[in-house]
Amino acid sequence: MAKTKLARRTKIRKGIRGKLSGSTSRPRLSVFRSNKDIYAQIIDDSNGVTICAASSRDKELASSKDTKVVMAAVVGKKLAEKAVAAGITAVVFDRGGYLYHGRVKSLAEGAREGGLQF
DSSP: OOSSHHHHHHHHHHHHHHHOOOOSSSOEEEEEEOSSOEEEEEEETTTTEEEEEEETTSHHHHTOOOOHHHHHHHHHHHHHHHHHHTTOOBOEEEOTTSOSSTHHHHHHHHHHHHTOBO
């Protein structure tokens, strides 16, 4: 049994990454959540390339005084805009060992509203 939250999340994350991977036709949308911010990137694992990324620390988003859940939705929409501009419409969602709840769920729903399918 994992002794810390980080060890538990790492174990879950490795299980998730063992089952899914991003391809050129359907890249992986990876999420990282810190205490204050949220980061998301779309990765092509077959070429080892990050196609596009967005975070709550981006200049146009950092000045906002919204709650973290609202900011996550905005980051999801922003990432979806960048992905659609790059010609990506379908992705595989990698929640990174976090529960599909709260900020992670909000980011996913924002990305769906922005035009991504997963």
